[in-house]
Amino acid sequence: MSLVFFSLGSNIEPIKNLSDARHELGKYFSLKKSSSTYQSPSAGFDGEDFLNEVLCYETNLKVSEVLQITKNIEKSMGREKSSNKNSDRNIDIDLILYDSFIGEVGSTKLPHSDIEKYNFVLIPLIEIAGEMIHPSLGISMKDVAEQKKFSNKLTKLD
Numbered sequence: 765m766s767l768v769f770f771s772l773g774s775n776i777e778p779i780k781n782l783s784d785a786r787h788e789l790g791k792y793f794s795l796k797k798s799s800s801t802y803q804s805p806s807a808g809f810d811g812e813d814f815l816n817e818v819l820c821y822e823t824n825l826k827v828s829e830v831l832q833i834t835k836n837i838e839k840s841m842g843r844e845k846s847s848n849k850n851s852d853r854n855i856d857i858d859l860i861l862y863d864s865f866i867g868e869v870g871s872t873k874l875p876h877s878d879i880e881k882y883n884f885v886l887i888p889l890i891e892i893a894g895e896m897i898h899p900s901l902g903i904s905m906k907d908v909a910e911q912k913k914f915s916n917k918l919t920k921l922d
Contacts, residue, residue, distance in 0.1 A: 765824060766822065768822075770821070770859055772817050772818070774854055792833050798819045801815050804919070816884040818889045830862065837857060860875060
């Protein structure tokens with residue numbers, strides 16, 4: 765069994781859409797841990813605040829199969845891909861870690877660069893896997909956070 769970590773985010777009906785995404789992911793994967801939900805300002809555009817969380821699941825599926833499932837869930841939930849990465853969205857499901865896998869599958873690089881870029885990914889990840897070693901950096905997720913200086917605020921909701 766492999767451990768997979770997903771970062772979920774939404775700023776359109778976020779409570780409903782995060783709940784729906786968790787439900788859909790639960791059809792394919794066995795939940796091991798989930799972070800609290802965090803609120804953060806939209807990044808890179810002027811929009812409503814996002815709600816974000818990180819979930820850890822177990823799976824026997826290959827990376828490519830996991831990625832296909834997340835894309836299918838996003839599509840079934842009405843996610844429309846736009847050329848602008850920074851935009852309002854009803855759901856965003858990113859595979860951020862697949863065990864200690866380092867590499868590229870399709871257009872997805874693992875570990876996901878958002879771990880280092882955004883506190884709304886890293887802080888919830890630390891909550892459920894702070895001692896986990898970042899596969900590329902060779903340091904714990906807590907140590908990654910100590911090296912980063914995030915400027916935006918993050919509010920823990922639950």
